[in-house]
Amino acid sequence: MHASKYHINTLKEAPAEAEIKSHQLMTRAGMIRKAAGGIYTYMPMGLKVLRKIEAIVRDEMNKAQAIELLMPVVQPAELWVESGRWEQYGAELLRIKDRHNRDFVLQPTSEEVITDIARNEIHSWRQLPLNFYHIQTKFRDERRPRFGLMRGREFTMKDAYSFDRDEASAQASYDTMFDAYMRIFARLGLEFRAVAADTGSIGGSRSHEFQVIADTGEDLIVYNPASPYAANLELAEAPCLLAERGSATEPLTKTATPDAPKCEIVAEQLKRPLTDTVKSIVLATGFEGKPEETRIWLLLLRGDHELNEVKTGKLAGFENGYRFATEDEILATFGCVPGYLGPINPVKPITVIADRTVAHMSNFICGANELGFHYTGANWGRDLPEPQVCDLRNVVSGDPDPQGGHLALQRGIEVGHVFFLGDKYSKALGATFLEKDGKPAMLQMGCYGIGISRIAAAAIEQNHDDRGIIWPLAIAPFDVVICPMGLQKSETVRNASELLYQQLRAEGIDVILDDRDTRPGIMFADWELIGVPLRITIGDRGLNENIVEIQARRDESAAKVPVEQALDFILERIKTL
Known part of the structure; x- marks a missing residue:
């Protein structure tokens, strides 16, 4: 190629809305041009990058014996109603009507369509295992599209779906795809980590994210520098930081703490370490405004720790969702405004759940359920009943790893995700096959996604300097x-x-x-x-x-x-x- 015959149109300045390097540099380098919020034209130079990424992905998928097809961008709403996601998916699902007033969606993902294909095409155990994949345009109606290709509304994605006879076979298919993904990201020339992850809105049980390491990443990865362990912060298990509970050596004392609604201020006033304080978080299940259907929960964390909302959503009793309690609900339950709440003698009965570390604390400081006061010298068993104990918090850097060593945090950009779905979609859509004994059985599914266009942006976030982009050779234009x-x-x-x-x-x-x-x-x-x-x-x-x-x-x-x-x-x- 001669440059005089090619389209090269670089810019000295990036658009004002370009907040991160990949958006700035892809625009300045003439690789993308904005058509609308979160929607971009891939210019020749940018399209070359995407095609090289696609080629590596396609090659490794084919080597893993996945079979390429191409599913539609526009999908009938009936399939999404069958799966239950027509209502569940939320506002990101762009719903449209045709001239006959029939409902359709612009696909954000393809579980429904591929399961419909499977229930019509897979009839016998002899056809299994199968893995179909495609590389296709997706659309998610982001509330606030930003960061260029990192969080756009229209994007290019590879998604694959495996079908197996039983869970053991499905897990083997999962492992095959996991290995293929490891090869893909290594070939792309990116520094990445495969991390255990939450399954999110897709559903299923087993899940890994593939994270490109970059300081601008939205996700926090927990890892052990001395071992292969890595997990998304949402999923990483937080250890108890106290080997055993100490003795109750202080009397329970109501202590004045004026203008101290936060643990940090309380610790400073009392000249105690922040790690001696306990933070109270009040949650509610049930509908707001319907007290007869509402249940109030008090979650307790050490003062220097933060609540992990994904873990919280998996607690028994939270299966149908939860919310932060309103101020009226808090006043009715504790007789006090937020900032001075605690587990000792609330006005109404509550369910108390303590994080593992809090459950081992002794002589701790907590709210006294009275404005301007906290208790010091609080102890389990003596001053308040033993709580339910769960892992509630985010891991912090330096936490011990039960397998040895200490945990660290780094930022990453999610560019791939693999899920074991089981029969979540096959059961909803009735995708069965005939087993060897002639009886129908549910197909076991896996789902495997790679953000093609997002990889291009993530590669730049990881590889740039003050002069511009530094592409890995495999995906350079x-x-x-x-x-x-x-x-x-x-x-x-x-x-x-x-x-x-x-x-x-x-x-x-x-x-x-x-x-x-x-x-x-x-x-x-x-x-x-x-x-x-x-x-x-x-x-x-x-x-x-x-x-x-x-x-x-x-x-x-x-x-x-x-x-x-x-x-x-x-x-x-x-x-x-």
């Missing part, structure tokens, strides 16, 4: 750019550049020759912004000395290589990128 100095004026430069260009093409290298009539500074700035991994500079001065300059995008300086060795040098250097 071009592998090599040849930058001739004075091409229009020097036949020697023109011939040398064209010869190397043809040699690289013959070797299968994706190379672009920048034959535009532009100044060297502009040319270099463009390609540094675009992020091509290897740049070759050819000019009269270098040719007079029989050298060309070869510089990797990450290198501080160029290597001066004899002209006759340039091709071999480039081919070897590419292997190291």
